[in-house]
Amino acid sequence: MRQVFAISKTGMLVTAWLWMAVAACVTAQDAPTQVSALVARMTLPEKVSQLQSGAPAIPRLGIAAYDWWSEGLHGNARDGYATVFPQAIGLASSWDVGLLNQVGTVVSTEARAKFNAVGAGHDHARYQGLSIWSPNINIFRDPRWGRGQETYGEDPYLTGQLAVGFIHGIQGDDPVHLRAIATPKHFVVHSGPESGRHGFDVDVSPHDLEATYLPAFRAAIVEGQAASIMCAYNALHGTPVCADDRLLTTLLRHDWGFKGYVVSDCDAIDDMTQFHYFKPDNAQSSAAAIRAGTDLDCGDAYARLQDAVHQGYVGEPSLDAALTRLFAARQQFGEWGAANDPYATIGMDQVDSSAHRQLALQAALESMVLLKNEHSLLPLQQGMRLAVVGPNADTLETLEANYHGTARAPVTPLLGLRERFGAQQIRYAQGSPIASGVPVPIPETALRTPDGAHAGLTGEYFDTLNFSGAPALTRNDRLIDFDWDHVAPTDSLHASRYAVRWRGELLPPGAGDYTLAVHVDRCFDCAGHDTVRLYVDDRLVIDGRGSDATMPANLHFENTRAHSIRLELVHGGQDQGVRLQWLAPADAQLAEAEAATKQADAVVAFVGLSPDVEGEELKIDVPGFNGGDRTNIGLPASQQALLERVAASGKPLVVVLMSGSAVALNWAKAHADAIVAAWYPGEEGGDAIAQVLAGDYNPGGRLPVTFYHATSDLPPFVSYAMQGRTYRYFTGTPLYPFGYGLSYTHFAYSDLKLSASRLQAGESLQATVTVRNDGKRAGDEVVQVYLDAPDMPSAPRHALAGFRRVHLAAGESRSLRFELTPRLLSQVDAQGGRAVEAGHYQLFAGGAQPGNGDGVAGTFVIVGDQSLPR
Template sequence: MKLVGAIVKKSTLLAFVAAAATVPFTAASQDAQSQAAALVAHMTLPEKVAQLQSNAPAIPRLHIAAYDWWNEGLHGHARDGDATVFPQAIGLAASWDTGLLHDVGSVVSTEARARFNAAGAGHSHARYEGLSIWSPNINIFRDPRWGRGQETYGEDPYLTGQLAIGFIRGIQGDDPAHPRAIATPKHFVVHSGPESGRHGFDVDVSPHDLEATYLPAFRAAIVDAHADSVMCAYNALHGTPVCADDALLSTRLRHDWGFKGYVVSDCDAIDDMTEFHYFKPDNAQSSAAALKAGTDLDCGDAYAGLLDAVHQGYVTEKALDTALTRLFAARYRFGEWGGGNDPYASIGLDQIDTAAHRQFALQAALESIVLLKNEHGALPLSAGARVAVVGPNADTLETLEANYHGTARAPVTPLQGLRQRFGAQQISYAQGAPIAGGVPVPIPETALRTPDGSQPGLTGEYFATPDFNGKPALVRTDRRIDFDWDHAAPADGLPVSGDAVRWRGELLPPGAGDYTLALHVDRCFDCASHDPLRLYIDDRLVVDDNGSDTSMQAKLHFDDTHPHAIRIELLHSGQDQGLRLQWLAPAAAQLAEAESVVRHADAVVAFVGLSPDVEGEELKIDVPGFNGGDRTDIGLPAAQRDLLERVAASGKPLVVVLMSGSAVALNWAKAHADAIVAAWYPGEDGGDAIAQVLAGDYNPGGRLPVTFYQSTSDLPPFVSYATQGRTYRYFKGTPLYSFGFGLSYTHFSYSDLQVSAPQLQAGGALQASVLVRNDGKRAGDEVVQVYLDAPDDALAPRHALVGFRRVHLAAGESLRIPFTLTPRELSEVDAAGRRAVEAGHYRLFAGGAQPGDGEGVANTFVIVGRQALPR
């Protein structure tokens, strides 16, 4: 049997190996592409097939180290230990600040580069240690029911594209020949749920919607930001799985947009082509189809079938060589094998979560906060006010970190932030409710006491060995058991794995009734084994999990509020990512606690919303309102509505802080609360940011990147990808809060919107500028938004965002803000998906929100002629 390309003359191979004692191939006169091609020529067919899978093994004879291509950096370098944790992507989008996104991307790739350098040039890089960052997620958040919408930049293609440009440029740096890391916009294309069918659903989207809504952000990421990688999605488009769609990956991506990088599949998407799409009868043929279409790298192992595919003639070895050359060109550009021209060689572990990075995480959280309502002078809170803090999101780690996150070293919850800002003596606290019925939440500090009853929390004994022998290396009081230890040590001086923790103390039921206690371990994507866990109540073993990852819940009944001894034992011998001690407590008892703390307060701040336990990627959840990570109802869950109504009955001013990854229909709160703040999942310093906004230390300036609808009934079917009736561009109803909306503690006025010409020839750019004045009494940020209304057309959006800029103005300051509208911003898309600048009368609006939603000013102009635009 002859393996094409596998036969190399012995003398040539020996000369090659001798010339490359420490690197696979070096030639100063050759670029990365040429070096990669020369290297690939020396590989055998089995070696080539192995290198096309994401966990690429070492090839010792060619001095190639192992490299795992999988790394994450959605809002901070993820899943590899300590990192700066920024607000979740939807929160970053609420900043409407492209410069901020650039700087976040720069921090992400700097910290990823630090981990990469720690492994060392020429050495193997395991999962999450590489420089191929599988972010950003720039799918259009078309429907608030999608649980992964939190990972996106919202519902608008222009906003998404501009923020993606900033983030990608921040990730990759300024030197295309030596990127700090490579960004991978995903999931290409038309992918936004439902989660339950994502591995096999087929999208039948119209040519207009594809071109007008789903492709523009990806085009911006490739054409303008020059992303060096793209991830293809799980779904099919018009019957063809995207990862095997030649029209998308070869024609549109490479030919039309000039993409020169590599395409990676979503994880196991190639296998899905066989198992769920039934596109081909086996992985050999599915792999061949994907490779020929342009998918260079398989996240998974389905590409192992390429060996058989070559032998059977389904694909040529030359096609493998083309993909491999793209991949190894990227590895050369990373500087994986060292050399004197690496501009990032000095980046070390000391540049992870630095003081500057933490300050930047705070700034990002501040910019992300959106003020939705503020009546009766509710905000800022008065100095010296006694504040009752209630709600399931007031003191939890998971609602800071969201999903796809790193490990925050010193996270600050809202409760902690308010105590630090106003003084602990001014703050009272009660959890008050779970996220939703049947969804456990971390047991609050109010229900835990140290063994002597002197302090809130449990006493933790930390052992440096995976047993409880000898003296603990550390003893401390933990306010609550809510820890993220993903690739991170539980405390300084302890190992990352191979340790043990015993917590002891008392559990204080807030009332008699039935309780569910749970030990929760976050989902681990690369665990070979799980940690044994035990929970004792009154010295009775109620949860005993030996590492089998089974259900870890116990149902108990307490007759009164007497304290009960509690003990938890964790043997951290596997790769689990931490631990949460959770409960479901009787609703009446929790509501009574909330009423009690409100009784002696001057104001109430309620932290409500969602959590990554109920919205996210393919979650195992099926309770009223939630299914598989998606939502079936966009309203605030009933348990939390009951809490708001109960505390509002006190007559005290009520401030509602929404923490979520998506829009929530806060109809009752809009009608009855005094103030509403959207804080998203705000990152490691979110608690400080929220406290600064509530105290008036920072003037909020964020804007909604999504529409807040009034009801699930306002939405078209979730499975439909038609845009009519969706997003601010095509929704004809009355939203609860509009895309682009956000208030301030000051006031901004607009005047004198100028355009460069009343008549514009199609194909030309339009210059516009508007005068913005802060006519309030304090400094603040304003997001200046520019919307275009096209001539009447059944397919045209109601309004289209075509420009925006976040600016800071002192009290009384005025500033003229210029905008350039290119032909693409001025264009329309017809039913066949053809984009062109069309003749007609146009209206331009500039203001702090959409037309009709806030301050702003309009002008008109005419376009003459017609100019078709490239795809």
């Protein structure tokens, strides 16, 4: 092996096959030497090119092009069909580390299948790689943050343990080969507001930094052994995080022993110049970032590193150190092929396989949280006629959420309920939009095929861009709400080139003013966009092309007469799907919902939020929402009106909340008979919801966030101080507390035993507790262990210190053991120092926080004090 590189250094070209041969026989011990030798052969321009996320090929060195940007938040994302799991906040509601490990395994398996399909040693474009920028483990400190849906909730310990499970699943358990690389993000102290994220300077206290914002990242690195990490947009005390060597070198590499590479959030280095005004140009910003420890730039600011070297802002050895880490990672996941690679044979048959779909269903089931069940309305009785209402009952986007793959056969709640209860038992009405001014897909009830025989529109699918020739496929589409990111509408078409014409009739539910819209999910940073045209009564009302995401047309209908409608989509660009949407008159939609209710024995209302109103840096400014964040945490007024209208019938009301964050359901808590939090539940979400409502599955999920009564309960959104936030520091009465969740059975606790009543500081504490299912049916219980510290300044009210999800048959008991390490027993002082401190402590074990459910408590004393490392 050394001879191969000795020959290479004489100037002979290293071809692709030679580099593959090197990678195939190199040992783990030799890898750093071989990578360093490769880096030493690069010219300065070549080095600079490889430090940017879209790294080009270097043919003379046998280096293929590789784009480092891949996503896998809750499924392999943005690269065609994949298993779509519940959004991360839903996965967190499972409180199941093993489940997160299984989900991570599927994410990386499907990513590996697509990587292998391209082939080791070949160019891999964006989203085709094995460097997966997930999980998002920022603390969901405030429900107004639109990206909180991507996180594991508000608790540092829960977040950290779920992250460790997910990271282990992503990376696999082979000590030499990685199935993929996990990238926890965004390091650190990043959780909105979205509108100011590119230049926000966080002035957080040393206590809050150590007690709340760092622990999950520490767990991801120290316990999870994540091979990379992403630095955040924001600054911390005036220094942009991606240029903060105290965080990236001292804390991350020295204190935590991190051996991997650091990647910037996208364009964060340029933000240092443009928004933080940290340096006057990108040459100096790039120099500061790479010196601090940011190895890879997601963006093109590092293109100025060549100038930075020439002008003396940074030395070439700093570039070499970063490149060595990056190429070591590329070698470790087998980009050039490797001997005995256990993942080399993973094929495309693994993508969205039946086993993976079954896991998606299990994940959705485990994510369901039963918040209310008055008079045991749930499970619903077989044979009941159901009115299904609400804007989230039949939409794809509220299944997939954001950062998602394309679901091959998604099941909406409406479809799931029809399948489980029988279509003849279901009456459906959309009832309202998500919020004022936010269009939603036109429902099947307002669309009819040209022959009048079916709900929906008839679609003609062409393999040309000008609708010439006979259609390759003609079919009836129930509604126009499609995600076609990197996939074709049908196997007979090519994913990059097709045209579709839908025809039929629009059936207005009442007279009034309507807004019709065509929403196209526009591709980011791509060559071209799709064209759409909408005709009503043969009049062109929307002629959309370019970059506008939603193109509206305002129309007035005098009555409920049917109107001909035609929608044309020409897919010649790289856009990702299409939705035919509307805003209909409120009175007409409410009347439809009321009519459906009259024909039913009970009402199931699907309300909440959607990725159109909460998410990353959205272009939205309507009442209650701004830029992807919320300004009001209550249920939007249009949906509140719908609930009150259907409840007026006196029929039993089940509210199913679909959202990525907590919603203040005050009216529903007081008036609805049952409430289920279903989050954004993934491709099998409709089946999971139906199984829970029917009683085929006993819900056992728990809230990973606090549900507050009102926005006024919260401190200012721009403040990162934790006082008054989350269950740990909120002193008010929540609507629903963190850790809360009901079941169709009941669990009892007994026999809490502690390993010691007096504990020397620095020792671990063992606790055992017995949990028994004393109800009449099997179910899952989430056993939660909370530590209450002595009355110390800044100590949390309660601190989660252990949890376990267990399945128990009716009458079954189980004894569970928890170990509380010194770190779990420690406290953080005002200066950010962490120590185990003397005093009297209480430990509580139960199905919820102390005071919110059944459980048992015990006390112990810690003697002495012991400081802990960061």
